[in-house]
Amino acid sequence: MFQSLLSLRAVKSNTNYIFPTVNPKEDGPDCQRDCADCTVHFPSKVKIETSKPLYGKTKEFHCHVLVATGRSDWNQHAEQEKGSLMEAFDQSAYKSRHGRIMVSASNLQPADNDDTADNQTMDKGTTVLLLPSFTFVDSVTNNDVQELIDSFIDAPQSQSQSGTNPPSTEQQIVRSRLTSRPCAYEYVILLCSHKRRDARCGITAPLIKKELERHLRPRGLYRDANDERPGGVGIFFVSHVGGHKFSANVLIYRKKEQQMIWLARVKPEHCEGVVNYTLLQGKVVHPETQLRGGFDRQRRLTSW
Template structure:
């Protein structure tokens, strides 16, 4: 279907700039900087693409979602299906619960694994019998999901969605609502994420070698520039207002690598593609800090209520 839509755009024209401008402000800055403006060394031809991967219009080749579940695994690469059934963990069960939850509430969801670290002091966390999950765009962590409490957790999330729909004043306070909903579940810890932005890069080498190559290079440049701005955060840094760059598994459209997914607590989701390290300066300065976008490289974008608590 995406190929057919792209073909139509090539034949009858593409009005994606107008569509995107109705969602987010368009930046007038160039998307690509000069190689000498990068902190690390790159050529202008880095990550060059060929054929339709370089020419097909990108907008609406992917879709934003209402809720994005990100499961910590401590890894940067995974099996071809990162959630495939495994008797030693509950990844598959969690993925099934997300799908059932999505179908029941008729909302769109994504479920990915990330390289976020595991609690090495808990054997159940190491074997993924107990999961830590970041829920975006609510910016809230759910620590300690097990096979026993997973149903109660999704009931709590459902209650939060119902409350925020019924009372518009609660929009953006979902993290606080979820903490209250789940506080009685023994062994569970639900906390607000203090970062202002999450940037996610597909590093799923087993699924596509290109992603396995491009993601670490992109992260190196993101981290370097964020350090200069005092916005870099690693897993041991819980200072408020930082920008976290994480690896995730396959998101689709690997031929458009590098794919860069961004959640701003300010209220924007942006999915860029065909990115190189020469685009990092724009993404940080224009999209992360000033909430503006470059339409030619957008696969999907949306807004949500700014996070408040």
């Protein structure tokens, strides 16, 4: 234990994080204080690893694809669900020229949801949300993996990097039968809820979501699945992202800033600080024990 504490102190003193941290002189004396009036708590049976340093230990990726399944739990390996878009991505030989794509099953509902997302077929397809571009693409079938990558993941990013504006939806439709639409949220929070992979994720994710909602609602920021008002925060459950022993894993996407901030070991008492500082200001409250990494596209910084 003593050695673990020393290692964490070393991380705190020597690491240059890509995201700013809260400062009592700027953010007030209570900025590092955890919430004292939480309405929920983790059960005592939830055991979380607390000694290992986290920062910079995640795998590199440049795009996150959320597959709409309408469920919050999946097979132990979501990419092995027969006939799913997750399986199609996993087995596809087509890769993005910009690097690794993270594919997650999610509880998002398909846009054309006349029954349930479980009825995804090769012909009908499902909806995906692309992050950090905040773009929905509808009716994506298992045969569309290459087209999705070419027309909505690689092409917009390559044009943006060359200094020109990203293609409009109309321009994309010309070269692709797939149709896209902007995601109206200003922020998206992802919580790993993959219970069949690790029970801790299935237990902690709903509790974190409930506490986040409690702090978002008074600000008028929370958006449920049927709330189409622009702006606000969408919170979604996703499949295994890695590091379930560090539950709860919380990935925060900030649209305007083109950032992804990945936190771990988040408990209900941390949610107030997550909302007030990390979500809204891009500052991390407990980087030495909770920050796993992320990226900042505007400043061209990553933690990989």
